[in-house]
Amino acid sequence: MWRHIASNALTFLVVLIFLLGGVILWGQNEYVTQGPLDEQICLRVKPGSTMRGVSRELESLGAITNGSIFRVGSEYSNKKSQLKAGSWLIPEGSSMSQITDLITRGGASTCGTEVVYRIGVTKSEVQVRELDPATDRYVEKAAFDPAEDDQPEAFKTVRKQQDTRYRVAVAEGVTSWQIVDALARVDVLEGDVAKVPPEGSLAPDSYEVSVGQDRTSVIEKMRQSQDLILAAAWENRADGLPLENPYEALILASIIEKETGVPEERGQVASVFTNRLNRGMRLQTDPTVIYGVTKGQGVLGRGLRQSELRAETPWNTYVIDALPPTPIANPGRASIEAAVNPDDTNFVFFVADGTGGHAFAETLEEHNKNVAKWREIEAKRASE
Known part of the structure; x- marks a missing residue:
């Protein structure tokens, strides 16, 4: 009798092990297989978020099929504790593994809201815009002249958000004095530019900046960029x-x-x-x-x-x-x-x-x- 019971127990254990192995293999496959998203989305991860909360958000957005597998996979890959606050662009068809990598990699946000400080030839403007994931284009939410207009509520709101990105866009043909003058009104930057750089030495372009960054460092980036552009052009004259x-x-x-x-x-x-x-x-x-x-x-x-x-x-x-x-x-x-x-x-x-x-x-x-x-x-x- 005891032999019969032991035999049945052993059989049950073997079946259980096979079943468990199958579940694990299925879960692993689900974690790396193409996801259900049919168009890219922008996922905002707030400071203090947890992987459980993010998995629920992803489920509600239709980006993943199983929140439990997503959490187990992130833990198994040692990324559960590496969640980064920010706004992350999740491409269509992204697997759970790919999404985990995107939201734990860090760096600058890849979507969401950004404030652009535009320095133009005739005027400067601050623009608040947000990426529309469906079209992959930025949509303007507000714009104002920092020298003349009051700050709109849309600007005040995004300035309080920690994942807002900031950019200084310099138009071709502006003078060095205009750049220095406009940078003085970029409220996310700090410090003074002691001297107006030589005319022509700053490259017109779009530069990502961060809160608290020194204005001189932005000027130096523009100068280095112009040096490289001019050197390459002269070499190929x-x-x-x-x-x-x-x-x-x-x-x-x-x-x-x-x-x-x-x-x-x-x-x-x-x-x-x-x-x-x-x-x-x-x-x-x-x-x-x-x-x-x-x-x-x-x-x-x-x-x-x-x-x-x-x-x-x-x-x-x-x-x-x-x-x-x-x-x-x-x-x-x-x-x-x-x-x-x-x-x-x-x-x-x-x-x-x-x-x-x-x-x-x-x-x-x-x-x-x-x-x-x-x-x-x-x-x-x-x-x-």
């Missing part, structure tokens, strides 16, 4: 340029940047100035005259006077015979590359054409015709 060194290329790039906002025109504008320099002609470009008036400290806000066009300043290219002594703004990568690799043309003139672009010409006769057309457009607009 075309032959026969009327430029002696990278700094002259930077000066020319800043003029190109201020002369056109049409990306496709940069190479043509660069060719005009290159041809003029090669022929010993004056550049005769208004943005350099404006810089001689403002020194880069703000926007002129009006047309140039005849007296200013005739004034002898180091930057007035209607008076001086070559490049001005310094850049007149901070040019972007595309303008720097255009300066050292201009289009191959015979153009030596250009004027606005009424569409936002320019009409280019090889001869003075052709240029005068383009100027006459532009004046007709100006007169018509003035009468409307």
Whole structure:
């Protein structure tokens, strides 16, 4: 009798072990197999969250099929205690294993809300925006001018959230003074910039910043980036340029940047100035005259006077015979590359054409015709 009982018990134990092994294998497979998400989502993990709470949130969002397996898998992989607060973009079809890795890896949030401090040529703006996971595009929630407007509630709310990301976006063509002035109003940064950096030395781009970061460190990142861009462009420059060194290329790039906002025109504008320099002609470009008036400290806000066009300043290219002594703004990568690799043309003139672009010409006769057309457009607009 006892032998029979022992035999049955042994059989039951063997079956139980096989069943348990099957459950474990099934659980392991569920943990690493493709998940049920049919579109990506943004998962916000608040400070102090637990893996149990996150698993419930993931279940409610339809990102995982079994919260228990998710928790056991995170514990088995020694990641249960490594949960990181933030907003994490969970791609469609992510497995439990992949999700665990995403929410325990750390680093900057990959979705959610961000505040962008935009430094523009004519104005600066603070924008609150949020990533829409369905379209993978940011949606604006609020925007205001920090120099003139009160802070909207949407901005005050996200500033209190620990997972909000911050970014400083610098437009092409802004001056170093404008950058320093605008950074002083970026409320997440600290410290003062003791001296305005040399004109042209800061790379226009988008820079992620953190709360409490020193303003000088942001400036230094911009400077290092511009150094690398300029060095690479100069290394790959075309032959026969009327430029002696990278700094002259930077000066020319800043003029190109201020002369056109049409990306496709940069190479043509660069060719005009290159041809003029090669022929010993004056550049005769208004943005350099404006810089001689403002020194880069703000926007002129009006047309140039005849007296200013005739004034002898180091930057007035209607008076001086070559490049001005310094850049007149901070040019972007595309303008720097255009300066050292201009289009191959015979153009030596250009004027606005009424569409936002320019009409280019090889001869003075052709240029005068383009100027006459532009004046007709100006007169018509003035009468409307």
